[in-house]
Amino acid sequence: MILAGWLLSGLAMIILVIAALGILRLPDALARQHAATKAATLAVSLFAIGLGLVAWASGWGWAWLWRLALVVAILLLTLPLASHALARAGVSERQRTREPDPEGMTPLESAGAPQPEPAGLLRNEDDA
Secondary structure (H helix, E strand, O other): OOOHHHHHHHHHHHHHHHHHHHHHOOOOOHHHHHHHHHHHHHHHHHHHHHHHHHHHOOOOOOOHHHHHHHHHHHHHHHHHHHHHHHOOOOOHHHHHOOOOOOOOOHHHHHOOOOOOOHHHHOOOOHOO
């Protein structure tokens, strides 16, 4: 059981190294945050499982297993939120730095798509 724990920990290390290479090599912020958060969640979960196997086989007791489960639960709750916040910031930055079309139209306007009405101008069917 100790060997399986060390193998899972080694697999987690390999995944983190691949994620680090992805962060260095990927072209934009959205791709980099995807590599970082998805791989970090998987790698830390695998590492916690591997360490849990080693802890159980070494006789460390239930206290360590509960702590590892708590760490994994916190990561599963917070990493998707952080990823979403980073993605929104990346999209906002991309839209802010995008050059307007020569005619001053947005990409949706130039494609002929209908534009949404502002919230204050929406009419209710009952009012008509």
